Amino acid sequence: MNETSRFGFGDRPWLKRVAVAALFLLIVFAIIVPLTVxxxxxxxxxxxxxxxxAKSISGPITGPAWFxxxxxxxxxxxxxxxxxxxxxxxxxxxxxxxxxxxxxxDGLRIELDVLVRWSLDSxxxxxLYERFPNLDWKDRVVxxxxxxxxxxxxxxxxxxxxxxxxxxxxRVLSEEIVSSLYAEESLLNALINVEVDLRDVDPPAEFLKAxxxxxxxxxxxLQAEFERERILILANxxxxxxxxxxxGEAESRLIVANGTAESIxxxxxxxxxxATELTNLYLTLEAxxxxxxxxxxxxxxxxxxxxxxLIPLGEEPP
Numbered sequence: 579m580n581e582t583s584r585f586g587f588g589d590r591p592w593l594k595r596v597a598v599a600a601l602f603l604l605i606v607f608a609i610i611v612p613l614t615v616x617x618x619x620x621x622x623x624x625x626x627x628x629x630x631x632a633k634s635i636s637g638p639i640t641g642p643a644w645f646x647x648x649x650x651x652x653x654x655x656x657x658x659x660x661x662x663x664x665x666x667x668x669x670x671x672x673x674x675x676x677x678x679x680x681x682x683x684d685g686l687r688i689e690l691d692v693l694v695r696w697s698l699d700s701x702x703x704x705x706l707y708e709r710f711p712n713l714d715w716k717d718r719v720v721x722x723x724x725x726x727x728x729x730x731x732x733x734x735x736x737x738x739x740x741x742x743x744x745x746x747x748x749r750v751l752s753e754e755i756v757s758s759l760y761a762e763e764s765l766l767n768a769l770i771n772v773e774v775d776l777r778d779v780d781p782p783a784e785f786l787k788a789x790x791x792x793x794x795x796x797x798x799x800l801q802a803e804f805e806r807e808r809i810l811i812l813a814n815x816x817x818x819x820x821x822x823x824x825x826g827e828a829e830s831r832l833i834v835a836n837g838t839a840e841s842i843x844x845x846x847x848x849x850x851x852x853a854t855e856l857t858n859l860y861l862t863l864e865a866x867x868x869x870x871x872x873x874x875x876x877x878x879x880x881x882x883x884x885x886x887x888l889i890p891l892g893e894e895p896p
Contacts, residue, residue, distance in 0.1 A: 616646060618641070619643050622659030623641045624637065625640075625643075627651050627653055635707065637704060640700050656707065657698075658700045661696060661697070662696070677690055682735060689778075691779075693777055694720070696769045696770065697771045698770070699770050702768035706765070709764065719762060720765075727754040727758045731750055752774035
């Protein structure tokens with residue numbers, strides 16, 4: 579008895595092929611079905627079960643957990659722990675989105691680098707999925723709410739106010755973003771524990787250059803004023819020094835003159851001479867001393883008329 583006859587296939591080989599195919603399907607079913615029925619959900623995720631036959635959504639099943647489901651039920655895993663959205667650019671590296679670029683009260687464009695963190699209320703995952711079946715609430719709602727809050731707050735301040743009151747702007751902007759996200763109806767109050775980190779506030783490059791130029795000009799002005807005051811102080815000191823020296827010289831000469839006059843008076847009284855004549859004689863002698871310093875050879879003639887004649891040697895007398 580051959581193999582085919584022993585299994586009862588006889589002259590029907592097609593029956594053998596059917597049996598092999600059935601066995602193959604049974605093996606595949608035994609492998610695939612457990613994989614589609616027996617599922618896991620990781621930590622920080624919630625699994626939502628979507629039943630297309632019953633047209634229902636159930637769950638969520640929060641991880642870590644194992645669960646069973648019907649083969650035709652789809653499980654959607656949503657991360658609800660700590661999520662974030664970054665709007666910034668540092669050198670050539672950009673966050674999830676480009677930075678916010680609102681217009682200030684004085685019409686200048688400001689660049690805000692913002693990082694926002696939040697969690698999802700796991701009890702709201704079903705409703706959130708029904709509202710956003712593509713799980714795109716971050717792109718469609720969260721990002722736009724943050725940008726709108728940034729525009730509203732920055733538009734209330736000038737660039738100078740923003741620079742001088744960074745801590746105040748940070749607090750006000752954070753409060754505005756948090757309250758706006760909580761109040762956004764489309765998010766169904768699913769966001770919790772919202773935190774805002776204002777990484778940086780960058781004024782326009784032209785504004786910073788203008789500030790630097792102004793500071794440089796003010797420094798130059800202060801330096802010029804300092805130099806002018808220094809020169810004036812030195813000039814005043816020099817002038818006072820000369821005045822004091824001149825005053826001292828004048829006082830010295832006055833003292834000498836007074837002493838000389840007193841000496842002439844005493845000598846005239848002792849010699850029985852006229853003080854005026856003696857004074858003229860003294861002055862004549864003093865003048866001759868000064869002339870003698872520059873003229874080497876000369877003759878002095880004292881006339882009877884009281885005049886003094888000075889005749890250089892080598893010239894005819896008049």
